[in-house]
Amino acid sequence: MAAELRRLRESSAVTLEEAAERLGWSKTKLSRIENVLRRVAVPEVQGLLDLYGVAGGRRDALIAFARTARQRDxxxxxxxxxxxxxxxxxxxxxxxxxxxxxxxxxxxxxxxxxxxxxxxxxxxxxxxxxxxxxxxxxxxxxxxxxxxxxxxxxxxxxxxxxxxxxxxxxxxxxxxxxxxxxxxxxxxxxxxxxxxxxxxxxxxxxxxxxxxxxxxxxxxxxxxxxxxxxxxxxxxxxxxxxxxxxxxxxxxxxxxxxxxxxxxxxxxxx
The missing domain is CATH 3.30.870 (Endonuclease; Chain A)
Known part of the structure; x- marks a missing residue:
């Protein structure tokens, strides 16, 4: 999930600072999510996907994956x-x-x-x-x-x-x-x-x-x-x-x- 969120941001030509500012987050928070140092909640994933313009089946799959990823293995x-x-x-x-x-x-x-x-x-x-x-x-x-x-x-x-x-x-x-x-x-x-x-x-x-x-x-x-x-x-x-x-x-x-x-x-x- 962290790898895909980073890839989506980069393919959208949005910098880490810009994404954090538009979501009202700190740069540190987004950096920790992208570097697997912090778990990401489903609402946070939804906000990032909105920002990166991800829709349709790909969006549904990523949100479903975010829910599954929060389960303890x-x-x-x-x-x-x-x-x-x-x-x-x-x-x-x-x-x-x-x-x-x-x-x-x-x-x-x-x-x-x-x-x-x-x-x-x-x-x-x-x-x-x-x-x-x-x-x-x-x-x-x-x-x-x-x-x-x-x-x-x-x-x-x-x-x-x-x-x-x-x-x-x-x-x-x-x-x-x-x-x-x-x-x-x-x-x-x-x-x-x-x-x-x-x-x-x-x-x-x-x-x-x-x-x-x-x-x-x-x-x-x-x-x-x-x-x-x-x-x-x-x-x-x-x-x-x-x-x-x-x-x-x-x-x-x-x-x-x-x-x-x-x-x-x-x-x-x-």
Missing amino acids: WWDTEPLRTDYATYIGLEAEAEALSCYSMGVIHGLLQTEEYARHIIRAALMRFKPPAEVDRRVAVRAARQAVLTERDQPLRFWSIIDEAVLDREIGGKKVMQAQYERLLELAELPNVMLQVMPASVGAHPGVIGSFSILQFPEQYFPNVVYVESMTGALYIEDEGQVHTHTLAFEQMQATALSPDDSTALLARRAGR
Whole structure:
């Protein structure tokens, strides 16, 4: 909602200061709404849509979404970093997600043991075991978008071969992770490809990224790039388009889905 309200303001050629003044708000209030630092009430959304000249079905959909967005979801009850909670909310609303992973397997595909080693080693090394367990449970709960929604998330993952070579947690953990990938690859809404090392340079060598696609009436696509201490959300249409073209090129370069599952099966010892 915050991303779409900002995009509507910018496409209407209205500055932050002008919008705030015409609504009788402070600039800080509108800035906090657009930067996901303050929840926005339905009447406030209606006022913004009036200002930006949004009408018809798009207006109705955004107002309906604003009502739904104020409901507390399961991740709202967890003590999560703000940017991580924001991402989980976006992931839950997305209709499709395309990602390239060059460090670790994407969270939606991880087994609990694989996730535990990643979280403990990379994110929460000095946290108590109970907090690590809680974060593992959150990661497992996120995976419901693949199987438990009325319309499951359409998920396309390209995994760098180096990720499969990286032994996280030992051979048994990796064996279970290969089996998990093979299991998920059988779902009609999940597509897995492996990017072989022999390809050499390709658009993804710069780093991992995810492209989240949403129903048109909500907001435009978003590119998500995660770091150790935060996250970057790219909403500029040109930059999103560049990432989309890069992902399409990588789809053509990576092993086919059939060849990828065959590779995973060999690694699983089948």
